[in-house]
Amino acid sequence: MDQMARLRLPVVVLLLSAALFAVSVGAWSARGQIAVKRQGYIPYTDAPIRYLQDELHDPVAELEKKLEAGTVKLSYDERLGYLPAVLKALHIPQDSQTLVFSKTSFQYKKISPEHPRALYFNDDVYVGFVHEGKALEIVSFDPNQGAAFYLLDANKAEHPKFERAELDCTQCHIAPGTRNVPGVLVRSIYPSPTGTLANSTESFVTGQETPIAKRWGGWYVTGSAGSERTMGNSIMPAGYGTANGPHGDPDQSLQPLEQRFLNADYLNPQSDIVAHLVLTHQTQMHNLITLTNYKTRIAFFEHAKKNNGVEGSLTPEERATFEKPAEELVQYLLFANEAPLPGPIAGNNSFARTFASEGLRDSKGRSLRDFDLKTRIFRYPVSYLVYSDQFDQLPQEAKSYVYHRLYEVLSGADQSPAFQKISAADRTAAYQILLATKPHLPEEWRQSAAAAARAERLSRRRAG
Structure with a gap:
């Protein structure tokens, strides 16, 4: 209490x-x-x-x-x-x-x-x-x-x-x-x-x-x-x-x-349950982004202060001060800890349509703002706040860590228990949506996508 x-x-x-x-x-x-x-x-x-x-x-x-x-x-x-x-x-x-x-x-x-x-x-x-x-x-x-x-x-x-x-x-x-x-x-x-x-x-x-x-x-x-x-x-x-x-x-x-x-x-007589679900998700998402931002800036500031203003590589202990909240941010971004919904959940106004209509979409019409509302809030397991200015303004060291961890999970390289409930199909879909809609992804994402495209072309030629 x-x-x-x-x-x-x-x-x-x-x-x-x-x-x-x-x-x-x-x-x-x-x-x-x-x-x-x-x-x-x-x-x-x-x-x-x-x-x-x-x-x-x-x-x-x-x-x-x-x-x-x-x-x-x-x-x-x-x-x-x-x-x-x-x-x-x-x-x-x-x-x-x-x-x-x-x-x-x-x-x-x-x-x-x-x-x-x-x-x-x-x-x-x-x-x-x-x-x-x-x-x-x-x-x-x-x-x-x-x-x-x-x-x-x-x-x-x-x-x-x-x-x-x-x-x-x-x-x-x-x-x-x-x-x-x-x-x-x-x-x-x-x-x-x-x-x-x-x-x-x-x-x-x-x-x-x-x-x-x-x-x-x-x-x-x-x-x-x-x-x-x-x-x-x-x-x-x-x-x-x-x-x-x-x-x-x-x-x-x-x-x-x-x-x-x-x-x-009031503007309308509704207090829509889908709006409530989104509100509950994004409030703590905002806090985790802010926490990771602050902890990273403080870690580098304290490092420079201890070293008479000289910048340099942080010790593992110093990096842990921001990598720990960054890892929590990754898990929250991927809905790894989401409580299951007792669906189907149904709103009673236009909020779900309005919200989904704002989504960036890939060539297959998929968006991170698409809802599931049966067993989970969203259809694809990456938060739409990955597109926010607040996420983009994370210090580079923290953002690199988060992107690398997202890549490891969505590419299937990380099969640890924290992410086991994310299916292979959902990982692939979320990975593809981000590749198509999120600018300035790190080089490892682009290289992986290029390699996958080459493999697919080779497979088609062999099949033909």
Whole structure:
């Protein structure tokens, strides 16, 4: 059980926008903008990471530059504020909406089963919207620095501005659940009827390895979860765990909760299960990429510092400090630890089609964004985030390690137990898709592909 659960605080179910933003908001000025305080200790502010000092190039930082230059304007909707315009400007699909009713963010008083918080996302950005809230809450991934946290005042303004939120976001967002780097996580809880954590219960940080039965406590989930019951759409009985209240097995005590929210308050009435699956996968994927990036930069920085600024080859012990998270990244990229789905899983909106339509495809029409939704999330066992700017910006030493390990597994050279559940056919398909769609693959990939092509031509000539 984590510290938040033990203290019975309002639990941040998805720490993508933040109970973390709570004290970051210093004041609301007369023109409606947010004054963000910078005070206290924030990890990774020193070299080599310089989390606060280095210029950011995440999607929200780039959008803010366009707003300041006047080349982009955000229109204001009288019902939903800046939400539709922000989603459009950041290329976030509206059908990515997931709804979480557990208490969360500095606006937790406005969040309940009657008014869940809506979350929208794409490969790089997460946007949180609270009914009648004071601000949009945004996490945007910088290619080099990982998660950056922003607020956008919900009040109509002549010049709306994204304000970077710092101290209190990072106090929750640099934690074991984010692998101790600036990141994001999905949490599942046993919610009380008001959305707080029920007494005498625990919460779970969830990823692709989490069994479906332990996911989505405190969330609305629409669509079909197959044969398995999840913790979604459920609450604990009133007073559970108190002196005079009911007790017993929390899983057996969960009670069905009908959707009570007003559809007019949101962009759509859905909280699609396929969007939930993708969200759960990619949050920890982001964290592992950031962790590998940070550990590599720190290893080389510390090596140079010990050697009076002289660069050189790292010792095996020094390399292990970043190769260990890089290996974990490889396993996550390949879904080696994915919990089986109790399929078939079926969404009830257009999210699955929208998501798959963005995929790069090989000559056979295959894409890493194609879904399976029977026994696993995706048809091919490599994460689509291999195409992300964040992955491409990994330090060269770490990226070389990851590419080499991917090659070993997908070519069949690595048959170790960690990857045994990946079939030979799936390895070959994923390998071929990457060769056709991923630029700048290492030389060993290209040489192998050339050798395979020569062998195939020779085989055809002999057969003919």
